[in-house]
Amino acid sequence: MTVTRHEGVRAATPAPPAPRLSVSALDKTFGSNRVLTDVTFDVAPGEIHALVGQNGSGKSTVAKILTGLYTPDPGAQVAIDGVPLQLPVTPQESRERGMAVVHQSLGLVDEFTVLENLRVGRLTGSRLTRRIDWAREREAAAAVFARVGRQVPLDVPVGTLLEEDRATVAIARALQDAQAGAGLIVFDESTRALSRRALEHFFGILDEIVATGTAVLMITHRLEEVVAAADRVTILRDGRSVVSGHEVRGMTEAELTSLILGRNLGDLDSRERLVPADDAPRVTVVGVAGLGVAEASFEVRQGEIVGLTGVGGSGYDDVPYLLAGVSPARAGTVSLPGRDLALAGLRPADAIAAGMALVPEGREHAGLAMTESVAENIAFAQTSRARRPLAPMPRRNELALVGEWIDRLGVVPNLPQAPVNTYSGGNQQKVFVAKWLATDPDLLLLHEPTQAVDVGARHTIVEAIHEMAASGMFVLVAGSDENELALLCDRVLVFEEGRIARELSGQVTPDDIVEAIYAGGSRGALRARRDTGAA
Numbered sequence: 001m002t003v004t005r006h007e008g009v010r011a012a013t014p015a016p017p018a019p020r021l022s023v024s025a026l027d028k029t030f031g032s033n034r035v036l037t038d039v040t041f042d043v044a045p046g047e048i049h050a051l052v053g054q055n056g057s058g059k060s061t062v063a064k065i066l067t068g069l070y071t072p073d074p075g076a077q078v079a080i081d082g083v084p085l086q087l088p089v090t091p092q093e094s095r096e097r098g099m100a101v102v103h104q105s106l107g108l109v110d111e112f113t114v115l116e117n118l119r120v121g122r123l124t125g126s127r128l129t130r131r132i133d134w135a136r137e138r139e140a141a142a143a144v145f146a147r148v149g150r151q152v153p154l155d156v157p158v159g160t161l162l163e164e165d166r167a168t169v170a171i172a173r174a175l176q177d178a179q180a181g182a183g184l185i186v187f188d189e190s191t192r193a194l195s196r197r198a199l200e201h202f203f204g205i206l207d208e209i210v211a212t213g214t215a216v217l218m219i220t221h222r223l224e225e226v227v228a229a230a231d232r233v234t235i236l237r238d239g240r241s242v243v244s245g246h247e248v249r250g251m252t253e254a255e256l257t258s259l260i261l262g263r264n265l266g267d268l269d270s271r272e273r274l275v276p277a278d279d280a281p282r283v284t285v286v287g288v289a290g291l292g293v294a295e296a297s298f299e300v301r302q303g304e305i306v307g308l309t310g311v312g313g314s315g316y317d318d319v320p321y322l323l324a325g326v327s328p329a330r331a332g333t334v335s336l337p338g339r340d341l342a343l344a345g346l347r348p349a350d351a352i353a354a355g356m357a358l359v360p361e362g363r364e365h366a367g368l369a370m371t372e373s374v375a376e377n378i379a380f381a382q383t384s385r386a387r388r389p390l391a392p393m394p395r396r397n398e399l400a401l402v403g404e405w406i407d408r409l410g411v412v413p414n415l416p417q418a419p420v421n422t423y424s425g426g427n428q429q430k431v432f433v434a435k436w437l438a439t440d441p442d443l444l445l446l447h448e449p450t451q452a453v454d455v456g457a458r459h460t461i462v463e464a465i466h467e468m469a470a471s472g473m474f475v476l477v478a479g480s481d482e483n484e485l486a487l488l489c490d491r492v493l494v495f496e497e498g499r500i501a502r503e504l505s506g507q508v509t510p511d512d513i514v515e516a517i518y519a520g521g522s523r524g525a526l527r528a529r530r531d532t533g534a535a
């Protein structure tokens with residue numbers, strides 16, 4: 001059938017709706033440092049729009065301008081539904097116009113309870129007495145958690161929660177304001193702490209939301225998510241929108257990677273898997289139990305990288321914390337060459353002194369002094385290692401060490417004296433990893449080590465961990481990202497209900513890992529969206 005378009009028809013066609021969000025000529029300078037130049041893109045009603053780019057390319061700065069945390073340079077234009085916003089944006093106007101942003105830092109107040117964090121600014125008092133109806137507030141909170149698919153206890157301070165629960169609170173807070181058919185929600189790397197299952201649920205909710213016409217701007221480094229879930233993509237490179245609103249359908253992760261980096265990425269897959277000798281020195285963990293771990297025993301041979309994974313709640317991600325004395329173990333021992341430690345009652349300082357280093361998840365929360373410099377952060381871990389000489393390291397050596405690690409992990413900008421909180425999220429993560437690698441531990445315990453880092457930096461961190469293992473370190477990494485585990489590990493242990501259920505060794509592929517986790521299942525929801533979206 002041939003359809004001929006008539007001029008008259010074109011004239012009668014209603015004008016397309018104004019973009020939900022349009023951003024044009026956005027510039028931002030910090031001091032003399034220009035971080036955004038002429039950023040221009042728009043987000044249509046009812047679409048999932050991905051905003052991607054390397055660490056430090058300016059994504060979070062865009063998000064912070066949208067909520068009024070940063071003031072853009074003069075000349076920028078930002079409009080919602082065709083109506084310009086006064087710049088700088090005021091948080092109140094941004095919210096009144098239907099914009100909700102989940103920042104990378106999640107924006108939670110640790111001392112406040114979950115309920116207070118969730119309902120802050122939304123608490124409704126009785127008109128007569130002004131007394132807050134807490135029963136109603138609790139109901140509203142429970143309803144929004146039910147929608148998100150994960151209940152979080154309402155009365156505990158947010159600072160005591162696990163990273164996944166913190167992310168859930170921040171996401172729930174943004175979702176509770178979404179009005180069907182209106183508004184825009186910006187998620188800035190907010191899903192990075194979600195487990196696989198929670199992630200699938202999250203994308204299910206996004207589908208529901210955008211089907212009503214609400215728009216979503218998703219800032220992420222997980223290109224798999226972009227390919228599977230986003231409708232269009234904008235790419236920032238060095239603060240410029242080098243690709244603006246490109247259709248995602250038909251794009252591959254490799255194409256996205258080369259557009260993000262401006263070059264093709266070398267292949268990391270070529271690492272030969274290590275097959276350690278039977279008599280190689282080893283770390284032996286026997287009968288570790290505590291938190292979600294019922295009982296687990298395993299070995300890590302020298303130079304080997306062993307991965308731990310499973311569905312959320314299977315206990316795999318508790319292991320590093322139990323071994324490092326950060327979470328209390330009920331039982332078990334860990335034996336490093338020449339040292340046996342009982343895990344019950346183990347203090348973090350004992351674990352550090354015995355040669356262990358833990359790179360936990362959630363750098364702001366657990367690991368970096370945000371207002372201190374990069375140099376202070378890296379050097380602090382070094383001098384805190386009690387079995388090293390107690391005398392402080394000479395300043396010259398300290399600076400050399402810091403310089404070496406900044407170079408090695410490609411921390412940008414290379415300004416050792418700048419406070420960590422002026423660095424982009426991914427560069428903070430590099431500093432965080434460097435801080436512990438620099439202590440040169442015998443047993444390195446990692447939990448989601450490349451969280452929030454871009455595709456190039458992820459390779460750099462993976463390479464650094466490979467080098468550390470090759471130099472004789474024992475490495476244990478707990479993670480939920482099958483691609484990362486396949487790149488990093490020589491062996492992967494899959495947990496189920498607190499115990500090791502399966503072991504993968506040899507050339508392990510990401511699909512092998514997913515299959516082992518779900519015992520035949522697959523990452524359905526993300527892929528299904530793309531497939532049914534084609535209909």
Ligand SMILES: Nc1ncnc2c1ncn2[C@@H]1O[C@H](COP(=O)(O)OP(=O)(O)OP(=O)(O)O)[C@@H](O)[C@H]1O
Nearest residue numbers: 030035055056057058059060061422423424425426
């Ligand atoms: N408050 C600040 N003071 C000085 N420089 C800043 C400040 N905030 C951000 N920058 C700089 O702006 C640049 C862009 O940072 P931004 O956080 O927007 O990057 P990003 O693309 O979100 O990175 P990531 O993927 O690592 O989160 C970085 O070079 C960063 O150091």
